[in-house]
Amino acid sequence: MSLSTRTRTRTLALTAGAAVLALALTACGSAATGGTGGTDRADGMTGGHGMAGMDHGAASAAATTAAPAAGAPAAERNGYRLTSAVDTLPAGAPAEYRFTVTGPDGAPVTAYETDQTKRMHFYAIRSDLTGFQHLHPEMAADGTWTAPLAAPAAGTWRVYASFVPDSGAGKGAGLVLSRTVDVPGEGAAADAPLPAATGTTTVDGYTVTVEGAPAAGRAGELKVTVARDGRPVTDLQPYLETFAHLTAFHAGDQAFAHLHPQARAEAGSTGGPTLSFHAELPAGGDWRLFLQFMTGGTLHTAALTLRVG
Template sequence: MTSSPPVRLGVFIGGLSVALVSGFLIGKVAGPTNVPSNPSAHAHGAGTTASGDGHDHGATGTGDATGLAISAQGYTLVPGRAELVAGESAPFTFTVVGPGGKVVTEFAQVHEQRLHMIVVRRDLSGYQHVHPTMRADGTWELPLTLREPGSYRMFADFTTNLTPLVLGADLTVPGTYQPTPLPAAAREAKVGGFDVTYEGTPRIGASQPLLFRVFTAGSPVTNLERYLGAYGHLIIVREGDVGYVHAHPEAELSGGAIKFWFTAPGPGRYRAFLDYQVGGTVRTAEFTVVV
C-alpha cells in the first residue's frame, strides 16, 4: 500500500478562518490477515462479523477504512443538526435510515450497547466515547458537549440486520479555531493517577499484537474491570481523513496486559484511544502512533 503525499485542508467555520492541518489522503484499513491462534478480537468494518451477545467472535477478512462516508450499504446517518455551540450541553439527535428510506429501529447489542458513538475533533483532540438512547421511533438522543470551536467527526458504530457498519458525519462548532498539535509518539500515557504503557509495533498488511499495561505508583494494576464486556476498547483514528478502527481485545488478560491485534492500514500518524475501567471509573489513555 502506498501512501499519498501530505495535503493542506482549509476549513472555515462560521465565517472565521480556521487554521490549516495536514494529513494523509484516504488509504485502506485492513483487518487481520494473519489470524492469531486465539482470534478473539476484531476490528469493526466491512468484512468483519459481530455478535449481539456482547462478546467477540473473531475477525474474518479485511475491510476498507470505516467512518469515512455518511452512507454505506444502503444505510445513511442523519444528524438532527450539524452545528453546535462551544461548551454548551444541549440535546443532540440522529437517526439511521435504511433501505427503502425507513428509519432503522432494530440494532444488535454488541459489547452491551446497541450503538457506540465516537466523537473526535479533526486535529484528533476532544475524544468522546458515548452511548445515546433510542426512542421507539428510532431517534437516538443524548446531551452532547463539544468544548472547543472546530470541525468534528462523529461515528455511529452499530450492527443491524447482521451488518456491522460505521457511518460518519461532520459536526461544526463556530468560533476561532486553535488547533491542538498532535503530541509526539510515546509508549506511555498518564491519566487520572495511572500510567499506561503499550508494547508492540504495528505493521502494514500484517496483524500484530499490541499489549497495554496499567500501573499506579509504579506497580501493575491487578484489578482491571470489564467495561462494556471487555477489559478495554481501542479506538484508532488516522490523521488527515480521520479514518476509524474500533478494536476489541482478547477475552482474557495476557500476563496482566490488555491484548489487541491490529493491522496498520498504511504509513502515517494515528491517535490511539484506550478506554479501560478501574474502581468503577472509565478512563482514556491517549497515544500517538507513527507507522
C-alpha cells in the same frame, strides 16, 4: 453473546477494495478499514463490536460505482445512511446531537442487536483528534437517537455511529457511519498539533505503556500494560464486557478503529495488567489511541500517539 449473534458476526461484509484492519486481542483490552477480529471501520461494513477473536471471516460485499473511497469515513454504506438535521453545535456547552439511521428501504432503522451491552456506540472527535467522546445514546420510538455530548470546543468535529442492524437487508452486519458537524466560535480554525508518538502516557495516576512497532499492512502485536505507582494494576473491572476499550483514529483522514480484548470479562471478575493486541494497520503514519478502562467504579481514558511505519 448469543450463538446466533456469533454466527451473524462471522459473516460481516467488508467493502470491496478496502484495506484490512484487523485487531484481535490474544489476551483479555475502535478501524479505518474492516476485517476480522472485531474491527469496526468508518469506511464501510465492519466487524461490529462483537468480541474480538471471533472468526468474522473474510466475507466481502460488491462495490458500487457510488461507493466512497476505501478509508474515507462516509455517511452512507450499503444503503444505510446516517442522517441528522444538526449541522452546528454550540461551543463550550453540553449539546444534544440527534440523528437517525435509515435502511436500504429509506425507513428509519429501529431494530438493533445488542453489541457489547449497547445497541449503539457513538463517538465524536475534533479534526485535530482532541476532545474524544464515546457515548451510548438513547433511541426514541421513531428511530431518532439522542447523543448527549459534553461541551465541545470550537472547530470541526466528526461523529461516528457504530451499530448492528437486527432486521432488513443488513441484519447482523456491523456498520460504522460518519458525518461532520461544525462548532462555531473563537479558535474554530486552529488545530492543535498532534502530540508526538510515544509509548507511555499517564492518566488519573495510572501509567499506560504500549509496546510494539506495527508496520502498515502487516500483522504485528501490541502490548498494553497498566501500572500505578510503579506497580502492575490487576484490578481492572469489566467495561462493556471487556477489561478495556480501545479506539484509534488515523491522523489526517480521521479513519476510525475499534478494538477490544479477545476474552470476555465476566461480572465481578478483575483483569490486568497486560493486554495483548494482534494488529494489522492498513495505513502508515500517526494513529491517536484512546484506551478506556475502569477501576474502583471510575472510567479512565488514556490517549497517546502511535507511529505506524
